[in-house]
């Protein structure tokens with residue numbers, strides 16, 4: 001198995017710079033789910049931001065789709081050890097969603113229609129680092145991948161990119177989410193292999 | 201005055217909980233109150249951890265996270281687990 005061409009090795013070296021420790025590359029897009037896939041209709045769909053004083057900002061599907069959209073191409077890293085390079089998405093930047101929201105909060109919780117939650121420091125989803133995505137690879141996001149809309153925060157393990165996203169709440173204190181309460185790491189940096197809560 | 205004893209005192213009682221076959225223990229869903237054996241839960245494994253949901257209301261009853269050297273068990277979605285008394 002040593003007969004690799006120099007060109008192939010070079011290619012691999014370039015890619016491996018983009019693969020965090022303990023991860024392997026996949027070409028397909030594995031579907032992970034902690035429950036039955038909810039069917040979330042765009043009819044009646046809303047996205048809600050609630051700041052730390054309880055002020056709500058709500059978009060329905062039509063209003064959301066009128067917001068300026070971006071098309072990020074990013075690498076994603078699942079804590080179950082697969083990584084996928086150059087995934088292309090279409091969505092609304094969290095910067096756009098929070099532009100008119102008054103807040104001094106330090107933390108955010110991302111909420112899903114199925115009751116899933118995940119926590120992130122607010123500064124990790126600002127400045128072009130996170131989106132609410134409604135499109136993947138040139139098509140509307142399918143339900144199995146979190147459609148009609150999922151969160152996308154690619155610099156953290158992919159469990160932070162909540163499927164079937166329904167909104168963001170802002171908080172003064174950190175509030176661990178579904179997996180973070182159950183043993184997974186509070187922050188989840190794939191480059192530091194922050195997979196699990198540390199032991200006692 | 202010492203008004204408590206240490207956790208070693210739990211060993212006898214919890215021996216009944218952490219015995220091999222937990223699937224026959226009866227759980228009560230904290231959300232809807234439905235009771236049933238652990239074996240009747242709906243379990244999803246294609247996830248970062250294992251998730252068990254109530255067969256009645258689909259709410260999460262139990263989560264299991266496993267790393268190379270630890271296991272975390274969360275039963276926050278159960279109001280109780282009932283174990284038959286064991287003959288000693």
Ligand SMILES: [Zn+2]
Nearest residue numbers: 229232254257
């Ligand atoms: Zn239930």
